[in-house]
């Protein structure tokens with residue numbers, strides 16, 4: 001298949017015959033989510049340059065790579081010439097071939113992390129002393145989880161490590177307590193400095209808001225700091241960095257750094273390399289940067305799977321370097337912590353993996369299914385597919401029974417019948433239909449249509465007009481001026497003063513309903529159903545997930561299935577054939593990047 005944008009890009013290098021096919025291939029890989037072209041796996045030339053020309057490529061790949069390395073447009077990274085910022089169009093680092101911009105993003109990320117780590121190390125002994133004297137830390141120790149099923153309280157360890165260091169990643173599945181850990185970290189930091197400048201951020205407005213709300217409602221937030229924590233303002237990463245009109249650059253960058261003592265970034269699996277590079281370049285080295293996310297979730301739509309790559313750069317997580325282990329043993333003598341013997345792992349003391357899901361404790365079947373998906377445990381998955389046991393939480397329907405879908409759709413009556421608008425939006429957000437694709441019967445569009453028709457038939461909706469009463473709508477663009485963001489969900493209801501005039505209603509930061517004239521928001525879509533991609537960063541009590549009927553989809557991956565399943569907090573129904581589910585569980589997203597090798 002011809003791919004004009006990649007041919008167009010490669011045509012800039014048509015004078016360089018040895019380079020041109022690689023330019024084509026790296027552009028194609030970028031579009032598929034990789035940061036670079038991985039030459040290590042030695043695919044055949046035909047596979048690598050698929051679509052570049054109609055005739056098969058008559059070319060020895062090894063020779064071609066050697067010639068590529070000779071090109072004067074390609075920077076060769078060697079131990080001698082280092083990893084500085086470069087300005088040739090391409091870079092070759094080991095087996096990875098990059099468009100330079102992406103090579104530079106990785107360099108910025110690695111250098112940014114290194115500088116935070118090294119500044120944190122200078123402070124560590126002083127911070128260690130403070131932690132030993134901290135009454136808040138004493139309280140965390142006293143209240144630590146001691147149950148057998150939880151084992152080591154990694155939340156406590158994560159809080160200590162985030163206090164001691166300037167760069168921390170906290171990863172874990174749904175309900176493992178990432179937000180709770182943030183509350184613990186903030187209690188330690190506020191105790192030390194009541195005027196602490198904290199920035200809460202996430203890639204989407206919705207996710208940022210969700211973190212704020214989860215923090216506000218979290219029972220573990222100590223009383224003394226509840227007010228400060230509840231008052232924190234959530235930012236999208238874009239708003240935090242300060243967008244410039246019609247420019248890919250931000251107001252805050254390496255020359256104009258962000259003013260903050262602590263920056264907490266949630267839903268980091270959704271951040272692509274470009275945005276993370278821009279963020280980290282704008283973080284002062286004495287700021288604490290705390291990154292939260294679930295590394296098993298879908299990666300960003302743009303290039304890279306950065307959180308996963310950073311996490312996977314440490315083989316045995318929750319182990320520590322000898323030096324840090326000594327400190328931790330002094331601090332937490334009751335734990336038998338392990339030493340990490342791989343001294344070359346830069347992030348060994350900077351990643352904590354939370355392992356126990358408080359949410360799945362209450363809903364073990366969704367937990368069991370999601371864990372089985374992560375490692376593609378075929379036997380375990382089989383017990384779900386073949387219904388060898390009866391489940392209250394999960395139902396898999398390979399027959400696509402319309403009755404099941406209709407029953408679920410009738411659940412929307414709760415928000416439709418709710419008089420209070422804010423409450424209606426909250427009720428709408430308790431359930432969602434999730435789809436893999438947009439078009440067709442099993443796609444978002446077909447499912448939205450089915451929901452509208454069924455609710456119409458039941459007399460719950462009258463769907464003639466575009467903005468019919470109770471239409472559930474999702475914003476598909478960021479409107480920072482209106483404080484509405486891509487993915488925000490609201491409903492159509494009459495204006496307060498005119499029952500004939502329809503308005504779009506969304507929840508504001510205080511959880512109150514706020515109205516907007518439809519003319520102001522032309523980019524909204526109906527949202528009984530949404531794609532799994534869009535659902536990232538949201539959770540629902542009940543999810544109805546519809547798989548496409550064909551297995552031939554590149555989109556169908558383990559990460560997608562896992563993300564969809566873990567959006568459900570209490571109930572999950574899946575319509576899909578066993579073949580499609582098996583195909584998805586087997587297919588892991590492969591995105592080439594150099595971060596793991598370079599860090």
Ligand SMILES: Nc1ncnc2c1ncn2[C@@H]1O[C@H](COP(=O)(O)OP(=O)(O)OP(=O)(O)O)[C@@H](O)[C@H]1O
Pocket residue numbers: 145155172173174175176177178179180181214218219220358359539
């Ligand atoms: N140490 C703990 N003790 C008791 N309950 C806890 C603890 N940690 C978390 N929880 C409970 O588990 C639930 C999920 O916690 P939290 O929101 O912190 O997890 P999360 O990893 O941020 O979740 P999500 O993936 O939903 O964002 C909350 O109800 C919280 O109160």
